[in-house]
Amino acid sequence: MKTKPPGCFLAALILFVLLSNLTPVVSAQTGSAEKGVSPHLAAEFIHSVLLADRTIYSEYIVERLSNTIGLNADENWREKETLMLPAQFLSHSAKLSNKQNTGMSYRLMSLWPINKNNGPVSEFEKEGLKKILNANKTSYSKIINTDGKLFYEVVYPDLAVTNSCVQCHNNHPESPKKDFKVGDVMGGIHIKLALGNSGDKLQGSGHKLAHKVVANYVHSILESDRTIYSKFIVNRLQNKNVLFASENWWEDNALLLPAQFLLNASGVIKNFSLGLDFRLISLWPVNPHNGPANEFERAGLESVLATPEKPYFGKIKIGDKEYFQAVYSDRAVTPTCVSCHNEHPNSQKHDFKMNDVMGGIVVTLPMH
Ligand code: HEC
Ligand code: HEC
Structure with a gap:
């Protein structure tokens, strides 16, 4: 992605992709009524996406740029020429995603919040935050009945992974706790999934969520994080002449392209070995690897364009394994999406406009 491969290598690679890639089965648009995803696994998918994006933002953006060019993250980022804090990135994205009515919501919270709005609001949140303080607890979940509606609720610990987490919180005037150490649980991510009405008949082994619904959850986080990153990081800092996005972001001490943010997160996700995958594709790719890999993806791109x-x-x-796939439209949400693609020498289309569908996000889930 950083350097262009020579032609023959490229041709071989394309051939490899064509041959080795997915053989679509003729069941597009039918969904998957017979099987489903357990709420626990759905939450694992969601948590892994949140964690991957949180890692990319904290490490590749905030820490790297602070170390290399002294660009800091600051809670008053709007008034300054700085980056928003990782916690603010998550809460802005949560606000966007939670509005999309997918049946899934999430938030970052703590028993010792700097921002009072990040304290626990329900009994479950309070209980969950206390349970995950126990070092060998990787999550705490419950099915909760709220006025006849069932929800799967889970809290995952949010750890002080670096010294900067500890330093900033311990020294913050609004922080109610001043003795965090590296490795401590500083708070938790609460994920809540709607399971339907308590009177609904359960099928087989209990509550299952349709693959379609779970793909919508994953997409909703990806799209929200992508929008926040493009609008409030890339577009905003470019307009202020602070910093630019570059394909060679590492060498240039620059921002990752929005596509690279998503691709790197997709790399992190693979470490969780959940079988979850996502990609960015287009009918007019700047990078030929991002073209549709098969008829299913081509049909998906044409469909979301219409x-x-x-x-x-x-x-x-793929082989003898079945996967569920979903293609979502990817739109030009900021003027920099349009200008960079229209002006890029390898772009195959030079007349994109704001809000156009530029390509698609493909989400792949294993069919368990
Ligand atoms: C430069 C300072 C700074 C750094 C570094 C920082 N935080 Fe925060 N953090 C804050 C501020 C300020 C808030 C409140 C943001 C808001 O208004 O919602 C916050 C919010 C949070 C919250 C939600 C509860 C609360 O305190 O409001 C958690 C959990 C959290 N941070 C964990 C972390 C972790 C884990 C790290 C390291 C990966 C980290 N923070 C790094 C300043 C920082
Ligand atoms: C500064 C330049 C730049 C900006 C800003 C930018 N892109 Fe891209 N985009 C690229 C490049 C370069 C690639 C190819 C990355 C790679 O090597 O995989 C790409 C890849 C893509 C792809 C995958 C297909 C392809 O063309 O390879 C899509 C879809 C896409 N971008 C849409 C967007 C959208 C939507 C935005 C705004 C949210 C955006 N881009 C912002 C330069 C940019």
Whole structure:
């Protein structure tokens, strides 16, 4: 991605991708009624995406740019020429995602919040935050009945992974706790999934969520993080002439392109070995690797181009394993999406406009 491969290598790679890639099964748009995803696994998917994006933002953006060019993260980022804090990145994205009515919501909270709004609000949140203080507890979950509606609720610990977490919180005038240490649980991520009405008949082994619904959760986080990153980091800092996004972000001490943010997060996700995958594709790719890999992806791109609000669903087979796939439209949400692609020498289209569908986000889930 950083350097262009020579032509023959490229041709071989494309051939490899074509041959080795997914053989689509003719079940596009039918969904997957017979099987489903357990709420626990759905939460694992969601948590892994949140963690991957939190890692990319904290390490590749905030820490790297602070170390290399002295660009800091600051809670008053709006008034300054700085980056928003990782916690603010998550809460802004949560606000966008929670508005999309996918049946899933999430938030970052703590028993010792700097921002009072980040304290626990329900009994479950209070209980969950206390339970995860126990070092060998990787999460705490419960099914909760709220006025006849069932929710799967889970809290995952949020750890002080670096000294900067500890330093900033311990020294912050509004922090109620001043003795955090590296490795401590500083708070938790609460994820809440709607399971339906308590009177609904359960099928087989209990509550299962349709693959379609779970793909929508994953997409909603990816799209929200992508929008926050593009609007409040890339577009804003470019307009202020502070910093630019560059394909060679590492060498240039620059911001990652929005596509690279997503791709790197997708790399982190693979470490969780959950079988979850996501990619960014287009009918007019700047990078030929990002073209549709098969007929399913091509049909998906054409479909979201015609009806951007409607994702394209289907099942595919890789070897003898079945996967659920969904293609969502990817739109030009900021003027920098448009200008960079229209001006890029390798771009195959030079007349994108604001809000155009530029490509698609493909989410792949294993069919368990
Ligand atoms: C430069 C200072 C700074 C750094 C570094 C920092 N935080 Fe925070 N953190 C804050 C501020 C300020 C808030 C409140 C943001 C808001 O208004 O919602 C916050 C919010 C939080 C919250 C939500 C509860 C609360 O305190 O409001 C958690 C949990 C949290 N941070 C954990 C972390 C972790 C883990 C790290 C390291 C990966 C980290 N923070 C790094 C300043 C910082
Ligand atoms: C500063 C330049 C720049 C900006 C800003 C930018 N892109 Fe890209 N985009 C690229 C490059 C370069 C690639 C190819 C990355 C790679 O090597 O995989 C790419 C890849 C993509 C792809 C995958 C298909 C392809 O063209 O390879 C899509 C879809 C896409 N961008 C959409 C967007 C959207 C939507 C935005 C705004 C949210 C955006 N881009 C912002 C330069 C940019």
